[in-house]
Amino acid sequence: xxxxxxxxxxxxxRPGAAVxxxxxxxxxxxxxxxxxxxxxxxxxxxxxxxxxxxxIGDTVTLTGNVQAQTEINQSFRIDGRLIERSVEIGDxxxxxxxxxxxxxxxxxxxxxxxxxxxAAAQAQNVExxxxxxxxxxxLAEDAVSRASxxxxxxxxxxxxxxxxxxxSQVTLAQNRLNYTRLYADAAGVVTARGPEAGEVVQAGRxxxxxxxxxxxxxxxxxxxxxxNSAPPSTEIAVTxxxxxxxxxxxxxxxxxxxxxxVTGTFxxxxxxxxxxxxxxxxxxxxxxxxxxxxxxxxxxxxxLNRAGAGASVWVVDPKTGLVAxxxxxxxxxxxxxxxxxxxxxxxxLVVTAGVQxxxxxxxxxxxxxxx
Numbered sequence: 001x002x003x004x005x006x007x008x009x010x011x012x013x014r015p016g017a018a019v020x021x022x023x024x025x026x027x028x029x030x031x032x033x034x035x036x037x038x039x040x041x042x043x044x045x046x047x048x049x050x051x052x053x054x055x056i057g058d059t060v061t062l063t064g065n066v067q068a069q070t071e072i073n074q075s076f077r078i079d080g081r082l083i084e085r086s087v088e089i090g091d092x093x094x095x096x097x098x099x100x101x102x103x104x105x106x107x108x109x110x111x112x113x114x115x116x117x118x119a120a121a122q123a124q125n126v127e128x129x130x131x132x133x134x135x136x137x138x139l140a141e142d143a144v145s146r147a148s149x150x151x152x153x154x155x156x157x158x159x160x161x162x163x164x165x166x167x168s169q170v171t172l173a174q175n176r177l178n179y180t181r182l183y184a185d186a187a188g189v190v191t192a193r194g195p196e197a198g199e200v201v202q203a204g205r206x207x208x209x210x211x212x213x214x215x216x217x218x219x220x221x222x223x224x225x226x227x228n229s230a231p232p233s234t235e236i237a238v239t240x241x242x243x244x245x246x247x248x249x250x251x252x253x254x255x256x257x258x259x260x261x262v263t264g265t266f267x268x269x270x271x272x273x274x275x276x277x278x279x280x281x282x283x284x285x286x287x288x289x290x291x292x293x294x295x296x297x298x299x300x301x302x303x304l305n306r307a308g309a310g311a312s313v314w315v316v317d318p319k320t321g322l323v324a325x326x327x328x329x330x331x332x333x334x335x336x337x338x339x340x341x342x343x344x345x346x347x348x349l350v351v352t353a354g355v356q357x358x359x360x361x362x363x364x365x366x367x368x369x370x371x
Contacts, residue, residue, distance in 0.1 A: 046323075046364045047353040048316055051344050053297055062287045063241065064220035066279050068211030069253075069271070071191060074099055075207055077179045080106075081200050087208060089193055093184045099208050102180040102201075111173035118166035125159035132156045188212045189281055211281055216272050218250055218285050221265040225331060227255065234289055236270050241284040248275040250287065297340040303352045304330075304338050313344070314351040314358050321363050323351065 080102030087099055132152045138144040192209035195201050218238045236250040250270035259266055270287060272279065279285065305312050305325065315326045328343030344350065349366075351358065358364070 043321075043363050043365050044354060044357060045367050046314075046316070046351045046355075046358070047367050048349045049299065049303070049352050051297055051299070051346055051348040051350060053346050059288055059290050060226050062220040062222060062226075062289075064218050064270075064285055064287060066272070066275075066281055066283050066285055067217050067219050067269075068188065068191075068213075068281055069215040069217050069269075070212045072185055072188075072210050072212065073206040074182055074184065074210055075204050076100075076102060076182055076201060078102070078107075078176055078203050079201065080180060082195055082197050082207070084197055085193065085195075085207065087190050087193075089190050091190045093188060093190060093210060095184055095187050097184045098181060099184055100182040104177055104180040107173065107177040107180055111170070111177050114166065114169040114173040118163070118170050121159065121162040121166040125156070125163045128152070128156040128159040182207060184210060186210065186212050191281070216275055216279065216281065217253065218270040218272055218287060220268045220270065220287055221260065221263060222255075222268045223265055224259065227266050227268070236287045236289045238270065238272060238275075238279075238285050238287050240278060241286050243278070244286070246276055246278045248279060249273045297344050299338050299340060299344075299350055300352050301336055301338050303350050303355060305355050314355050315344075316349040316351060316364060316366065318349060321365070323358050323360070323362050323364055325360055 083101055083103050085100040087093060087097075093099065132149075132155070135144055135149045135152045139146065139149045188210040190208055191211045192206070194206045194208065201207065218236070234252045236252065238248050238250045240246040250272050252268060253271040254269040256267040299313065303313050305314060310327055311330055312325045312327045314323045316323050326343055326348075329341045331339040331341045351364070353367075354364075
């Protein structure tokens with residue numbers, strides 16, 4: 001077999017090199033074509049609703065408890081050491097019932113001292129009265145001088161004043177001794193208690209709180225939007241939380257002008273009209289009231305898109321089919337619906353399904369429009 005020369009080898013390789021060169025050119029041409037062709041924009045199908053303004057008057061449900069219209073803080077009028085408190089929370093008390101006692105030792109001593117001073121003043125007054133009578137008789141007989149009689153009369157007036165002063169001191173000391181005993185001003189139920197026996201209490205400090213019998217209130221903590229939307233003359237249907245068949249009619253009696261610094265709610269007291277016996281003090285109740293009908297926009301909760309601290313929805317431009325995020329302000333919401341106060345206008349198309357997969361400026365295809 002003849003040997004191959006280098007020239008013959010080069011000639012045998014030329015067809016393969018040409019094939020490789022042609023393939024490389026084809027690859028470069030196809031790559032250039034793909035670079036020149038723009039990517040196809042993704043069109044996402046979504047469901048939307050057309051915004052309409054309608055009158056909304058919600059029925060709001062609130063939870064509260066029954067309290068007395070009047071609660072009295074029973075306290076001592078003087079300082080002292082508490083030696084006894086005879087009632088506890090939940091006890092029923094009658095008017096005039098003994099609630100607590102202070103150590104009366106100091107007041108008893110002061111009373112004894114005042115009585116002794118009164119006795120001394122009365123003795124001096126008796127002596128001055130006797131002297132005055134004797135000198136008066138002698139003056140009639142010209143047996144004593146007028147100056148001596150005037151001096152006896154002045155002494156009599158002084159001793160009479162001393163008796164009156166001593167009598168006042170006895171009365172004050174007796175009152176202070178009486179103040180060591182604390183009695184109930186009215187019948188009711190003990191709802192709170194203060195210091196324990198052995199503590200030194202100051203005058204005016206609450207020892208026992210008594211809720212007066214009689215009129216009762218249902219007390220609720222109400223959000224600001226509910227308070228502002230309530231009609232002027234609000235009637236509330238109040239029922240027991242554990243037994244809705246026990247009901248009473250309520251009328252708003254008092255609304256706190258200041259919000260709670262922690263919860264931001266307002267305290268509302270509702271007077272119960274002829275409440276049943278089962279609505280005892282401290283029981284949990286549920287109140288329902290109808291708010292004023294106001295123009296509002298209502299959207300499904302699925303349309304809400306929370307971003308950071310605010311809320312927004314996706315709004316579709318009907319001409320271009322592109323979506324944009326629209327910030328909104330929410331008035332109220334629950335698991336199904338959201339009430340919007342601003343940010344939307346009648347006629348806007350709001351995405352109600354597929355909101356999580358959207359981005360600003362994305363093109364969408366509307367599946368259906370919900371009214």
